[in-house]
Amino acid sequence: MDALAASFPGSAVSQDASLEREFEQRLADCPTLAYRVALGVLRNSAEAEDVAQEAMLRAYRNFHRLRDRERFRAWLVRTAWRLALDRIRASGRRERREHAAYLDIARAPGVENITAAREFERHVAQALDALPEKLRLVMTLAAIEGYNTSEVAKLTSLPEGTVKSRLFSARKKLAESLEWIVKKNPSR
């Protein structure tokens, strides 16, 4: 057992060296995914990090229970999504988050007018929050995965056709909410 395993005394994973190594391999590329999923809900980097860590911790505790290890990413996404939603609901900070949404997120490259960009992001965030949960999840994951529907299908354990259909519905609803921005400012 390596130094990492020795530092993980907590769960059943630490008692099995092969499990420990497998978990460590999957751990390498998953923090960003968990963080972005949480950020898509919370819009606050510190809280998103906290939720992502909690999701990873749960993954560590229950990794040996996961029969199909290939679905680790899907499992982690679901956990992070649920934890982020729970945090929003428990704290009742939806309103505060909406006001702070544009203060703490990474900026799109090439945006010159920061105020306008923040305003735009706020509108997008509001429109995204207004979506039904299943559409919001698919839209968020699609944005994370570069709108690759097969990847989203793997992450959500849904058929690809369902993902496409939900993605279309989400886009349509968002387009209805945000169309006025394009009409008002055709340069976008």
Place this chain on the structure above:
Amino acid sequence: MDCQKKSEQMTERVNDFALGKVSQKSELELRAHVAECDACREAYDLAKAVRSLVDRGVETLVAGEPSPQFMARMRARIAAEPAPKPWSWEAWRIWERASRRPLSYAAGAVVLATLLIVVVTGLSRRVVSPPAVAEVASTASAPPSPVTVPLESPVKLERPRKNLASVSVRSSRIRREPEVLVPKGELLAVAQFYEAAHRTPLDREQLYAAEQEPQKPVELKPIEIMPLEPLAKPVTDSDNGPSLF
């Protein structure tokens, strides 16, 4: 496609096309139409711009990387996890074995539940009400018509025999109770047995009156047999209606 007549439908189709919902067949058709029709091309361009804005906006919301300290903090949290106790590890192994064969365990639970139901219902059925007493009427002219005397409550023979019989039928619909057929003349012994068993006095006078009530003989009517008349003509298949085959 005539988008002048059905402009709303066409705009909807073009919008859906731009947002990614279209079949392969319609895609070729719509692409060709958008290339030709200025109004639809304008609608398509607007929808494409909105889609791009939406996608970019959501991407912006989820863009970002966790801080460099993320992994270090996470390892610290994992290291702070309490070590499992030996008993809980054993319990977990049992649970894990069970969870690997959920169907067999579920089937076992169903069998146990079924057995439990059978045992409980069997026990409840063993609480049986006392038997009813009946007397065999031995008149030669009539078939035996038992007089049913339910012994669940003190016997009251104020009603005529006909009503008692109907009560017996009703109760038998609810629960089929055992009956005791009493040969004529032994009603006294049964009454004594009932009184000894239930410690309740029986109205013997009414019981005897019911016993002594004469049975009505069954009235037999001769059956009238009508002679068959010969047929006017022989029966053919056509007389029996259309053939089935």
